[in-house]
Amino acid sequence: VFNLFDYPPLHKDDISLKMKVKLFYFLCSRNNNALYSYSGVTVWWNMMPPSDSFKADQVIQDIINLNSYITVGMKAIMDDVIGPFATLLLDDLKTGGSEGWQYMKNFDQHSTHTYMQFKYISSPSLGLPNKSLLTDVVDWCETSINPPAGMIVCSLRPF
Numbered sequence: 001v002f003n004l005f006d007y008p009p010l011h012k013d014d015i016s017l018k019m020k021v022k023l024f025y026f027l028c029s030r031n032n033n034a035l036y037s038y039s040g041v042t043v044w045w046n047m048m049p050p051s052d053s054f055k056a057d058q059v060i061q062d063i064i065n066l067n068s069y070i071t072v073g074m075k076a077i078m079d080d081v082i083g084p085f086a087t088l089l090l091d092d093l094k095t096g097g098s099e100g101w102q103y104m105k106n107f108d109q110h111s112t113h114t115y116m117q118f119k120y121i122s123s124p125s126l127g128l129p130n131k132s133l134l135t136d137v138v139d140w141c142e143t144s145i146n147p148p149a150g151m152i153v154c155s156l157r158p159f
Helices: 002-006 066-072 074-095 099-105 112-118 135-142
Strands: 024-027 035-038 041-044 155-158
Touching: 066 074, 074 099, 074 112, 074 135, 112 135
Parallel strands: none
Antiparallel strands: 024 155, 035 041
16 A cells, blocks of 8 residues: 555656655544443443453453563553664654665555554563564554554544
8 A cells, every 4th residue: 555655657647646645643532532432331432440451351362471461561561562663764754765664564454454464573672582573462462552442532633
C-alpha cells in the first residue's frame, strides 16, 4: 500500500495521489478519554485499573507463562511494537529524511497483527521470551489499538 504514494503513474496530470490524501485524527471526548470493551469488561481509559482488567488470564490460553505478559501489560508491549516505527518517523519529520518511511515499507506486506505474530521480537528490557508473540497475546494487545478486536473507540474526523 505504501508504495502507491511513490508510484509515478499516480502522480501525473490531475491524478496526484499525494495531493488527495487527507489527514485524520482520532478524537475522543473533550478529555481525550475512550471507552474500552473486551472480554465482557468495559472501562474508561482514564479509569483503567493497573490490574488485569480485561481478564487476560482467561483469554490468553496458548502459552504456559502468561503472567509475564500480563505483568508487562498491553501498553508496554504495544509501545515496544510501535516505538521503533514512531521514533524513525519522528526523526524523518525533524530531518526531512525518509529512513523511517523506508523502514515501515519493509513491513508493508504485514498487518499489525501479522507483524506482531511473525516479525516482532520484544525488547530485552521487557523480560519477555525472545520470540514473536503468540496469537492469544496479539489478540489481547489488539484491544488497545484495533476496534474490530472488541474495543469501542472514538470517531475519525478529517483534519
